[in-house]
Amino acid sequence: MNYPDGRLALWLTLNAVIGIGPVTAARLLEQIGGSIDALFQSDETQLHGMGLSSEQIRQLRWPSPIVEQSLAWAALPGNLLIPQDHPLYPPLLREIPAAPLLLYCRGDLEALSLPQLAMVGTRHPTNAGKDNASRLCSELVRCGFAITSGLALGIDGVCHQQTLACGGITLAVLGSGLDCLYPKRHQGLAGQILEKGGLLISELAPDKGPLAEHFPRRNRIISGLSLGTLVVEATEQSGSLITARYALEQGREVFAVPGAPQNGQAIGCNRLIQQGAKLVLSVADIVEELPEWGARLDPSAIPSEQQHNSELPYADLLDNVDYETTSVDTVAERTQLPVEVVLGRLVELELVGAVMAVAGGYVRARRANHV
């Protein structure tokens, strides 16, 4: 936590150079061997050689006022500035293309080290959408996830609120500076997030307003912080789909809650599922796709689904299906039942997960129920 102010100033200086964004900065740092100090120790010829203009080199030598302003901001209680080489900079976020050089944070930095799941959605949810957001939020918190979202009205807000309501930790990534909280109506919510050990994050200087162009880029941070992104309800034009797209580009899981074709607020989710997002009914569908995380979970935290399958049908027939491939004819012979009957029952047993169809017949499933 004792990160040197001098080095912080270097990151702020680099971040403020016009025409150097995260991608260019990453290239420069890679060329120089990774260290911000080495970059600033380079002479003009070297910097020119790396493609910097004279004006950019001047800006590296004569820092913008934003550097001093940001250092002063970071000195205020509760405020924190986390550059890329800070020990608490989230490793998952560092992996993404165009990772922010610096994170302006307010709140409890420990939240950054929790496993996060992003939950996003429309600003105009249906009641069903709000219900799903609340239920899935509660289930995810019970499984030990922190919930990351964008503090927007609608689904974002429901997710932050519900996480707090069930004692979880939530992180909000803003599309404006931390001193220009947006939307204003969520000022109280932001305060509660902080009170309950959560974190507010922005890559923008604290005085930046909520410009429309900030939001699509902001979404890459929401997905980049998270093991996966869950879209609860989204129209076809929803910004949530941008977050999902970033998650995909970042190699993270994309999850979506389906809805009826009649529900215009579900079209975006349904389209995401068509494009390969995992259809989610309950948290079990999420944990299944995060095996490393799932292995750390107490299984009792995952609510088991309504199982009508507890007493399996056709137990006698099932006993005649081996754990190695068993042909339908063999089962018919053993059970003295007509092939037609055997086939019908095997299909039913397959549907409840008791057997699996394989080339040459059926095998008995190791687990009778896929809880």
Add this chain to the structure above:
Amino acid sequence: MNYPDGRLALWLTLNAVIGIGPVTAARLLEQIGGSIDALFQSDETQLHGMGLSSEQIRQLRWPSPIVEQSLAWAALPGNLLIPQDHPLYPPLLREIPAAPLLLYCRGDLEALSLPQLAMVGTRHPTNAGKDNASRLCSELVRCGFAITSGLALGIDGVCHQQTLACGGITLAVLGSGLDCLYPKRHQGLAGQILEKGGLLISELAPDKGPLAEHFPRRNRIISGLSLGTLVVEATEQSGSLITARYALEQGREVFAVPGAPQNGQAIGCNRLIQQGAKLVLSVADIVEELPEWGARLDPSAIPSEQQHNSELPYADLLDNVDYETTSVDTVAERTQLPVEVVLGRLVELELVGAVMAVAGGYVRARRANHV
């Protein structure tokens, strides 16, 4: 249509032998070179050599009374018996494992040569499910499909009815003999199906009752007749899932209409989608998966979806994306916009289908809208 009665009697005889189902029959016919006549011309030694028991050989020589009864039934007006080598036996159905040896039919045989889509679902649909069934049925009929289903209460019934209401042809495959129509409540519907040029089909002798074990097997015929199977609403225990499973085994497309997690009648469909069924919102999602069929369609038959995208955003930026890979930096240079802004807009343009992300940047999509 002038199929010889004598050969029909051979098929009926083979079909009635106890212990010979469609799979064994197919093996015997293959061993003998494909013809039913050749099978009956084989001597006892040959038949023993093919694995038939003495009792089975006796039954081949001394046909069951069911043969005469079926021939008499087929002589009545409106009734038809279609053996596997009949020119009107549907080629798609002949392809499946365990294709029925004979189809007992009533109605207009030309229906068998129409491209069929199976629509199945729960006997207890929600209003949304019924709406979806009706809407998709109308769209499919407009695209030239005949609709095949199981005459059950619920979704099956809605699909038959709606097909008739919009002037389409519909086929009903029964789980009982054609003289034991089930459910009784759909006797009137069956009559309308016949009046409007449709067809009733069963592989069972006309006097067979609706035994529970008939229905799973019946479902393989529904899927086997069809280019694909669309499940509209289904619980996790629904027989519709058996039809979907058969469609999969038969190498046919499986389609499912999604629903909200709250809708218990949609769980089966949502699970099917998780397992790889195509999520369907409109007929366009179906035709897309049937390219050979889609190519024959009048595009105006496919209802275009609500397009909010008619005027594309960021037209100036779009003009700077080439049909070959264009890097984000290039677009930023050409447009003189910050990389962040360019990235955000490209993502939005991608979401409306105007550009595609590729390795190294973006390419312009050939079609601005995916209608």
